[in-house]
Amino acid sequence: MELFLSQILNGLAIGQVYALIALGFSLVFGVANIINFAQGALFMLGAFIAYSAIAWFGLPLIPAAIVSVVIVAILGLLLERIALRPLMGAPYIAPFLSTLAISTIIDQSAEIIWSPESQPFPASISSTTFFIGNAYITVTDLVIFGFGAAATIALTLFVSYTWTGRALRATAQDPAAAAQLGIRTDVMRQIAFGLAGALGALSGILVALYFQSVFPQMGIPFGLKGFAAALLGGLARIPGAVVGGLLLGIGETLASAYVGDSYRDAIAFSLLLLMLLVRPNGLLGGGKLNALGGSGAAAGAMPTTSLLASASSQLSATRAYYLPAWGFLVVGAAFALVPLLVSSTYVLQALIYGFIFALLAVSVSLVSGAAGILSIGHAAFFGVGAYAVAVLARPYGLSADVTLLAAVVLTALVALIAAIPLLKLSGHTAALGTLAIGQIGFLVFLNWVSVTRGPMGILNIPHPVLEVLGGLRFATTGQKYWLVLGLVVIAVVIAERYVSSPIGRTWRAIREDRLAAQASGLPVRRYILLAFAISGALAGLAGGLFAYVQQVVSPESFTVETSILILTMAVLGGLGNLSGAVLTGFALAILPEFLRGFEEWRMIIYGLLLLVALRVRPQGLLGAR
Amino acid sequence: MTIRRAAAGVALSLGLALTGATAYAADPIKIGFFAPLTGNVANFGERFRESVQLYEDQVNAAGGIDGRKLEVVFEDDRNSPKEAASIAQKFANTPGLVAVIGSFSTTASLAAAPILTEAKIPQISPSSSHPDWPKFSPYTFRQNVRQDQLAPLHAEIVLDKLKGKRIAIPYFQDDWGLVTANTTKAAIEKRGGEVVLVEPIAPNSRDFRPLVSKIKSLNPDVIFLPVHYQEASAFVQQLRQAGVTTPIGAPDPLSNPKFLELAGKDAEGVLLYTMFFADNPKVKSYVDAYKAKYNRLPDQYSALAYDSVAVAVNGVKAMLKSGKPLTGENVRDAIATAPAYEGLTGVTKYDENREVEKKSTFIVIKSGAYVLY
Numbered sequence: 001m002e003l004f005l006s007q008i009l010n011g012l013a014i015g016q017v018y019a020l021i022a023l024g025f026s027l028v029f030g031v032a033n034i035i036n037f038a039q040g041a042l043f044m045l046g047a048f049i050a051y052s053a054i055a056w057f058g059l060p061l062i063p064a065a066i067v068s069v070v071i072v073a074i075l076g077l078l079l080e081r082i083a084l085r086p087l088m089g090a091p092y093i094a095p096f097l098s099t100l101a102i103s104t105i106i107d108q109s110a111e112i113i114w115s116p117e118s119q120p121f122p123a124s125i126s127s128t129t130f131f132i133g134n135a136y137i138t139v140t141d142l143v144i145f146g147f148g149a150a151a152t153i154a155l156t157l158f159v160s161y162t163w164t165g166r167a168l169r170a171t172a173q174d175p176a177a178a179a180q181l182g183i184r185t186d187v188m189r190q191i192a193f194g195l196a197g198a199l200g201a202l203s204g205i206l207v208a209l210y211f212q213s214v215f216p217q218m219g220i221p222f223g224l225k226g227f228a229a230a231l232l233g234g235l236a237r238i239p240g241a242v243v244g245g246l247l248l249g250i251g252e253t254l255a256s257a258y259v260g261d262s263y264r265d266a267i268a269f270s271l272l273l274l275m276l277l278v279r280p281n282g283l284l285g286g287g288k289l290n291a292l293g294g295s296g297a298a299a300g301a302m303p304t305t306s307l308l309a310s311a312s313s314q315l316s317a318t319r320a321y322y323l324p325a326w327g328f329l330v331v332g333a334a335f336a337l338v339p340l341l342v343s344s345t346y347v348l349q350a351l352i353y354g355f356i357f358a359l360l361a362v363s364v365s366l367v368s369g370a371a372g373i374l375s376i377g378h379a380a381f382f383g384v385g386a387y388a389v390a391v392l393a394r395p396y397g398l399s400a401d402v403t404l405l406a407a408v409v410l411t412a413l414v415a416l417i418a419a420i421p422l423l424k425l426s427g428h429t430a431a432l433g434t435l436a437i438g439q440i441g442f443l444v445f446l447n448w449v450s451v452t453r454g455p456m457g458i459l460n461i462p463h464p465v466l467e468v469l470g471g472l473r474f475a476t477t478g479q480k481y482w483l484v485l486g487l488v489v490i491a492v493v494i495a496e497r498y499v500s501s502p503i504g505r506t507w508r509a510i511r512e513d514r515l516a517a518q519a520s521g522l523p524v525r526r527y528i529l530l531a532f533a534i535s536g537a538l539a540g541l542a543g544g545l546f547a548y549v550q551q552v553v554s555p556e557s558f559t560v561e562t563s564i565l566i567l568t569m570a571v572l573g574g575l576g577n578l579s580g581a582v583l584t585g586f587a588l589a590i591l592p593e594f595l596r597g598f599e600e601w602r603m604i605i606y607g608l609l610l611l612v613a614l615r616v617r618p619q620g621l622l623g624a625r
Numbered sequence: 626m627t628i629r630r631a632a633a634g635v636a637l638s639l640g641l642a643l644t645g646a647t648a649y650a651a652d653p654i655k656i657g658f659f660a661p662l663t664g665n666v667a668n669f670g671e672r673f674r675e676s677v678q679l680y681e682d683q684v685n686a687a688g689g690i691d692g693r694k695l696e697v698v699f700e701d702d703r704n705s706p707k708e709a710a711s712i713a714q715k716f717a718n719t720p721g722l723v724a725v726i727g728s729f730s731t732t733a734s735l736a737a738a739p740i741l742t743e744a745k746i747p748q749i750s751p752s753s754s755h756p757d758w759p760k761f762s763p764y765t766f767r768q769n770v771r772q773d774q775l776a777p778l779h780a781e782i783v784l785d786k787l788k789g790k791r792i793a794i795p796y797f798q799d800d801w802g803l804v805t806a807n808t809t810k811a812a813i814e815k816r817g818g819e820v821v822l823v824e825p826i827a828p829n830s831r832d833f834r835p836l837v838s839k840i841k842s843l844n845p846d847v848i849f850l851p852v853h854y855q856e857a858s859a860f861v862q863q864l865r866q867a868g869v870t871t872p873i874g875a876p877d878p879l880s881n882p883k884f885l886e887l888a889g890k891d892a893e894g895v896l897l898y899t900m901f902f903a904d905n906p907k908v909k910s911y912v913d914a915y916k917a918k919y920n921r922l923p924d925q926y927s928a929l930a931y932d933s934v935a936v937a938v939n940g941v942k943a944m945l946k947s948g949k950p951l952t953g954e955n956v957r958d959a960i961a962t963a964p965a966y967e968g969l970t971g972v973t974k975y976d977e978n979r980e981v982e983k984k985s986t987f988i989v990i991k992s993g994a995y996v997l998y
Binding site for chain 1: 662663664665667668671699700701704705706707708710711714715717718730731732735736739740755757761795798799800802803804824825826827829830831832834835836838839841842855858859862866867868883886887889
């Protein structure tokens with residue numbers, strides 16, 4: 001019992017950290033309707049700027065914190081101005097990707113400026129600890145709690161009682177109406193981003209004080225938790241962020257205490273998924289998400305249901321370029337000649353990865369582009385396919401026909417089952433659901449040691465042998481090139497046939513207006529399940545091929561970063577445009593190889609190129625279909 | 626720092642252009658290097674890179690290898706198997722490249738291994754600790770010692786030196802941590818000790834209070850900590866903050882000046898061992914050169930990388946002396962059969978399984994510094 005109480009205290013301590021990060025997400029989401037993925041990066045910057053102010057310029061803690069908060073708030077304003085303002089009126093997903101690109105740039109810059117090492121934070125509040133039996137609480141915990149509470153109350157008062165706060169809320173509710181009443185909505189958006197930056201910096205500094213260290217990779221793990229906490233509590237609700245953070249903290253602490261630390265995140269995300277099923281709007285969530293077309297599936301009374309809806313005006317305003325199904329056969333045939341002309345296995349290997357990621361992008365494009373459910377979890381499906389092949393090909397020595405077929409069928413099944421809890425969700429909550437699924441998948445790969453061998457990975461996967469072709473063995477890079485190219489082309493042609501068929505038209509109808517689709521008598525859920533099953537099959541094939549090419553499978557290949565990368569590929573190509581997905585999937589997979597010469601600047605250039613692409617073609621490179 | 630490095634690179638190439646590249650007798654000897662230089666574990670890869678760069682500069686300043694320039698090709702794998710495989714292909718397609726150093730994690734090393742083996746290029750990993758790594762092919766070598774050989778040493782630390790009977794083992798969740806925890810547990814139990822907790826710590830996590838409370842309630846005599854220094858420093862801080870004074874034993878990765886810096890006074894009394902002790906007079910010239918160039922002390926990872934490239938270059942030298950053609954295959958044979966080489970981390974003499982045996986020194990943290998135990 002005493003242990004239980006002390007674990008609850010531990011949960012509250014980490015929970016208030018999550019709550020602070022969640023506040024920044026909620027604020028931006030409430031006003032600008034944008035999930036700001038750069039929030040984690042701003043949080044990290046806040047901690048590092050305070051670190052530099054103390055360690056390099058000798059400032060005391062409080063002035064250093066003020067300097068950091070001011071600088072990051074200005075960066076928040078700049079972020080809005082440079083990366084988001086130009087995308088006003090673009091499809092909803094463009095600003096989302098834009099914040100992702102910014103976060104890549106900031107994270108990598110921090111590694112260059114401050115080196116990839118952890119740094120001890122040069123200031124502390126007090127090392128006093130109060131003991132209550134075996135449970136304990138530190139002065140630092142209390143200070144963070146005080147700051148968190150003060151920030152929440154101040155923010156609530158500001159939003160409720162000041163003119164600027166009211167204008168902010170008005171902008172959040174209906175930007176068009178607010179603008180007509182004379183509110184400068186662009187200024188309001190900037191204020192929201194500035195405030196979010198300030199909050200991010202503040203939480204970064206408090207986290208640095210809490211853990212007594214700062215490291216450039218801290219943005220992603222803490223950002224993810226903050227995002228989850230914000231959604232758990234109900235996005236766009238200030239008290240919701242606090243309640244969500246505390247609950248997440250307690251939940252995962254209890255998981256860690258009674259199940260095991262390795263299951264901590266798996267259980268946290270499973271709880272999140274369950275929560276979404278019961279209360280899709282979050283614990284304190286109101287109608288805010290409904291107004292956005294949030295929850296309630298086709299039964300809800302809302303105009304549109306997907307944040308991926310391309311808005312009909314976009315569709316008519318820009319042309320979509322795409323290949324017919326037979327076009328992929330022609331392109332594939334042309335690529336088949338490459339090994340005859342190029343002998344460098346380096347080039348062939350890069351192209352193989354290009355094909356595999358093109359297939360993955362197509363897989364995501366079916367779910368996210370065509371059917372309109374933002375998927376941040378496809379790396380899990382990719383991984384299921386890879387592990388299926390690895391497990392069957394290595395100990396059981398089965399031929400590639402059997403293993404690849406098994407990978408396709410198994411992954412389709414897994415995707416189908418994973419889609420069931422998502423059926424009731426749409427918009428942001430569906431995106432969070434897929435994020436949870438992706439994280440759970442990764443953690444299963446990492447922890448299910450008896451099957452996946454956990455962090456050891458599965459090694460020495462044999463070369464593929466196709467019994468169908470009379471026991472043909474694909475041993476060299478050139479031979480694998482043809483195998484991968486052949487199967488990818490077949491899979492893409494099948495996918496394209498689906499998208500061009502009446503089924504594809506139905507998917508797009510669901511994407512644009514789920515309610516109208518339902519009202520027209522379409523069995524919406526069945527179509528979404530179908531999209532997931534086909535998408536899973538394609539991802540499974542990609543995973544299986546990846547395992548054969550790589551000859552080693554380990555969890556590192558299937559992280560949330562991979563999921564985000566594939567989603568970026570699918571969306572950047574143009575919603576529901578498989579030709580676009582193939583093009584961007586292929587291009588973004590081989591682009592890092594071209595950028596090798598830039599050394600550690602590589603990912604920064606990559607992020608900048610993404611930003612430029614979004615600026616030039618916010619509707620996707622080849623246009624939405 | 627990076628900008629300075631880039632500037633130095635430009636200055637160097639300008640200098641070369643002015644003095645003319647004719648200073649060297651023949652084509653340069655190329656060695657490939659890959660490690661995570663960006664991303665989550667870039668701090669380790671950066672240590673590797675610094676040492677290998679230092680070695681390259683030293684060799685070339687001393688006139689190169691038999692008058693031929695040593696050229697190391699540096700690549701960044703971000704700890705991603707996919708990137709490692711692409712880099713391996715790039716190396717395999719680089720004419721005249723006869724050996725490869727890399728990578729940090731076993732999974733990245735292993736993604737490159739099939740390709741390098743097929744291209745008949747020997748690969749020395751400074752730190753891959755997977756038990757199956759050297760078994761992969763005749764071309765895979767390493768510089769660190771097999772984990773199951775270290776397990777009796779771990780048992781000695783916790784049972785004999787720290788006099789524990791009930792041991793808790795929180796371990797880092799990668800291939801190294803998992804193998805270390807399991808082999809250590811077996812070694813402790815074989816000698817009659819009791820292991821009360823074996824639990825993984827997720828990479829990049831910083832909140833260990835649930836685990837600390839659990840350990841506190843189990844009340845072990847000794848905690849054994851196979852965890853990398855970033856997570857380990859947060860762990861010991863939270864452990865001491867909770868009022869747990871249990872002594873801590875640890876394997877070699879905590880012999881890192883950064884651990885002292887991050888954990889501060891909470892690192893006091895941690896007992897561990899290392900293959901590389903910076904105060905050892907035998908390694909003084911290396912430590913001084915490293916400090917002069919990078920303005921910080923080297924750690925065991927930098928030393929392992931330095932030994933890796935030294936062993937590879939020794940293989941090349943033996944090859945050139947014997948007069949056989951300089952190919953990856955011949956260099957592999959030379960490395961595998963080379964006489965014992967005394968490096969920074971001990972003696973390298975590969976056995977038939979391409980494993981090394983190295984002696985470790987016990988050290989303890991006292992007044993914020995590592996001292997001999």
